[in-house]
Amino acid sequence: MADAIDRAAAKDPLTTVELPEDRFYNREMSWLDFNARVLALAEDPAEPLLERAKFLAIFASNLDEFYMVRVAGLKRRREMGLTVNSADGLNPGEQLALISARTQELVERHGRCFTDQILPALGEAGIKIVHWGQVTGDDRQRLQQYFVDHIFPVLTPLAVDPAHPFPYISSLSLNMAIIVRDPETGAERFARLKVPNNVDRLVRVRRGEFDYLPLEDLIAAHLGILFPGMQVVEYQVFRVTRNADLEVAEDRDEDLLQALERELARRRFGPPVRLEIADTTSERILDLLINELDVDPADAVEVPGLLDLSCMFQLYALDRPTLKDPPFVPATNPAFAEGENPKSVFATLRDGDVLLHHPYESFATTVQRFIEQAAADRHVLAIKQTLYRTSGDSPIVQALIEAAAAGKQVVALVEVKARFDEQANISWAKALEKAGVHVVYGLVGLKTHCKTALVVRQEGNVIRRYCHIGTGNYNPKTARIYEDLGLLTADPDIGADLTDLFNVLTGYSRQTEYRNLLVAPQGIRDGIVSRIHREIEHVKAGRPGLVRLKMNSIVDEPVIDALYRASMAGVEVDITVRGICALRAGVPGLSENMVVRSIVGRFLEHSRVFHFGNAGDDEYWIGSADMMHRNLDRRVEALVQIKAPAAVDRMARLLALITRPDTRCWRLGPDGWYRSPEAGGRDLQAVLLRGGAGAE
Template sequence: MTNETIFMNRELSWLKFNERVLEEAESEKNPLCERLTFASIYQSNLDEFFMVRVGSLIDQMIVSKNVKDNKTGMTAKEQIQAILARVAKLNRRKDTVYENLMDEVAQAGIRLVDFRKIGKKEGKYLEQYFDAEIAPLISPIVVGKRQPFPFLKNKGIYAVVVLEKKNGKEKLGIIPCNSGVFPRLVQVPAEEETYMLAEELILHFISKVFKGYFVKAKSLIRVTRNADIDADALYDEDLDYRDFMEGIIKKRKRLLPVRVEFSRELDGDIVDKICEYLDLDGKYVFRGSSPLDLSFVFQIQDSLRNHPELFYEKRVPQKSTQIDSKRSILEQIKEKDKLLSYPYESIRPFLDMLSEAANDDEVVSIKMTLYRVAKQSKVVEALIDAAENGKDVLVLVELKARFDEENNIEWSRRLEEAGCTVIYGLDGYKVHSKLCLITKKTNGKIEYYTQIGTGNYNEKTARLYTDLSLMTYDQEIGEEAAAIFQALFMGETVQVSKKLLVAPNCLQNRLLDMIEEEICHAKRGEEAYIGVKMNSLTDKKLMDKLIEASQAGVEIELIVRGICCLIPGVEGYTENIRVISIVGRFLEHSRIYIFGKEERQKIYIASADWMTRNTVHRVEVAAPVEDPDLKLRLNEMFITMLSDNVQARELKSNGKYTRLQPGEEAPLNSQEFFYESAYEALESQEKNKTILQ
């Protein structure tokens, strides 16, 4: 048995996840406008994958040709070759999906056209529009001795043209097409609502810009740049960390390209010349027929808002039936633990908890970790209010949260200006935990109220991502949370914890211990069970232990939305492991760990996936859910997700995902089920209140 039979390469597994996103764009079960969203997500996901993962592999290949993936033994070069081949196939499929979607958009009354699909009258209007609205604002460049090849911005769209002078000499001309000074979608006067992309308009009339030249060939191009930059390795302790991270953001924008996309076929020697200018190997060149950036589809969606059937049914996060909005939220948490399930339930009780704490005379401090927050953050506003009310507010803002650095830098300034104490994470570790600690002093006694979550403190994503938020008065958990914050503010990590599982020192080892415990039960002939929901599974130590558990007869059920490097159902190794992935309307983001069943069952919710980056290289927190009602609820949620036969795919022993279909059972979309349940629970509670009145 080889590793290739039991394990899947991380990067290729991620591409399978993005393929599942593309399948949602293909699926006619989804409304048209939502399929457009999935197509755009597929593309933006792939952009980030090249910027981060392919960028990292290229760096690795330069540093050492001998470094191999610890699961499949593939070198960086072999991984890149496999990635490029797979992406080429997926992109051809994306082009077909896009073409079909735009045909349906046209049937809905909106046309996106090029010059092959318009008449003379429309063409004349567009030429006049180009002359008046675009030509004065563009900045053409002819590459030559006095004008070097320009810097092409990451993900920017450029028109590239091969120009010939009368003497036969060729030059390259370049025009930036999405500088933001003119709209991307240009409306064309017609009976139906009709648009053309500005870059197509520029490309068509490009000969009017480069007068005195003959246009031999032209194409739109888009460059993706490496964004994998190790901030810790570059940090100089003499620098202010916030200023340093602002420099890192600027540096990242100028890293080397890792991909270039063309919208048209150009002669090989021209493509080679452009790659030479970009210092990019030709194997990273992609050609496609769909637009180079699909973000414009959201504007098309806005034009179709009067067609509700083209969108998902509107859903609003519901009030939690666990909480009485007329009473003190802190008092209710003191009486009984609360568990919120986003987006089905509203984030409001958590915001109310922060607001109440900010104005409670007995609250002495609020401590919190922030990883990704909304641009207009009510969470941060509550912390600012608390500081202005004289509370001791200590906030760890993780400035290394990739692609959110600028937003976090801005909020850190606002927090400091309000009087909060702000630190920026640890050397060598990202702080990814979702932890909030409110400390009260009542009649001389210290009381802790702790919130532990699986997702970011972000009101926007709380409506789009599935996450869990536990609010507890458990004083042992509060004391451990206080120890975590004390360590963080000393620039350290906790070495020991009892109730909480805390990476990097007390999470992976505790998980291994709990898996071993299930192995021992199985070997004694007792019922043994492991159930885990997470975003990704790549940690080799944990996977090896799961294989050992499967071989011992432990029943293992995994719900892994994205990367899964462990292949289930392989006889003699993983035949007792089942893996499903749910990709649907909401991004599955919650993490749940279940060990054992019945009276000895342990359940945790966590910020950590089972990835080495989470278990070893980040500060993460998993919290036990001990309230019997909440344990029952999590069990029921887990079983419901395992029973999903609409949005779930099952990973088979051949490494392929198969969409589950309703058999004799009724169709079950777990996300829709949870929303319906939230609506029904609130409706039932309101009815009971009316009856009692």
């Protein structure tokens, strides 16, 4: 099969067709477009109010990470004098200028949404964010006492003068810039005060009510206590974002954990990449902060309203169910539903493959149960699993520990380089190791991102292998809010493939060919591109050609160029992408047979699906890889082909529902802008919630 695909690609004359230079859209601007779609959910009055507040918080958290990683990387390349351009031809400096302008526009829109829409609506719902001047009587007295007892003892005002240098400002901390005057001499001094981050940002004004005072307002009202005998001339709130992109030198002679822990300690001292200030900040304080922090003025972002709206997560936690999406209980996949007693996962899989769709189907009663039953089963000899992101209190981690304690061979490949989860992964990896689990920390130069589990079981005189391959992490918490697919199977070929893959991950195997998997960094890009070329051959032979992809991001130039050539040849190309999309859809002569949509909603669309029509002999693949350079070149990723007839039928129904013309989504135009969803469209996630994974 693979040889036939490669021969078809080699004969394709379109591979020599010159493609226009402006065919790629900038990935950073595309990411900002994605975050704008998140913001649009906060602006949508049809969304429940606290869900809108939550999307404000998600937008803010997303932007923090974008600056800590992507903007930080561009700044580093610019400062090193690197002139390497992005695929769209922009150098780092040009990209930073575009990012700065677009960010200021979005931040202003974000702040206005909060002040003009969310705040008044919250007030009408009985949830108020007040200022100190609105607090009176007993409430004021009680908050004053709260400040004296709980806040004042932990505050440390730091003076800035010839004897006191400007203090270090930790990343993402909320701070106050204060100017005080000596009433006797008239001399003015600057001080910095850090707002504590170990207490609630929004302080409850009175019991039984939903009135909240921002912590910085409470502190500002009591600055006289902090600076006795001085006059407070001005104060403003500000926030600094620092470079948090780790660069770990993976020297084989050095323990990776030690190197990573050293870099984590350095992360907090990364250079500033953004300064957030209130839009009321005076030029005087702004100039002082820019000079002392050595921040580019273009990176000073003016914020209307409250800084750091991630505090909206605190409001979202309120017990106000009428202001949120209706709760739902994930269904148990019918294959595992059998009265009150859990059905044996192994017996079920011996009857055939099971395709899972989270969060509509329970993670706990399927994937988690698979690992827990394997840990408790006396016939299980070994469990091997990759862990990219999970939680330290995860039942899966506990099951692996119990399996090791029971004498089973347990191997956990823990990716300690998973960004922003490094410290947590190190901690529970050490706990696994201490319990007797064989812990492997991945391959030098690569992140292990594939989502795989292998269980080896003795059944009479036969050794049988049971497998799980998914699109999402083994994290019970995110499995409730991330949309993902997974395959549970006892297929001997897939079992043999996973055995070979784990030998690559834990040993010195250099295997690159597999029976029913595509594995990066060697095989996924070529496997996808060759199948796209096969669709071109079908069209040339008078047969229909179809490529449907669903993923988080698509940036990889060879894959995009193959899709362009497929569109030019007459192949129907349909792409659903949640986040970054560097290709241009609907461009005459280039991508007019291509549709790109984006679905952003209650659940994070996280699954990766690859469908090739193959003239009626459809191929469906799922797995961990997005079409990005990092996934295809610098990570271990795995895609598995869905072959069982019932699972294939289910994949077909799901993609048909996603691509229906009336499914509500954002559509990418040839100008690079996304068109808002049309009124009255069908909400994909709502349909799946109503009908389960088998809906339509």
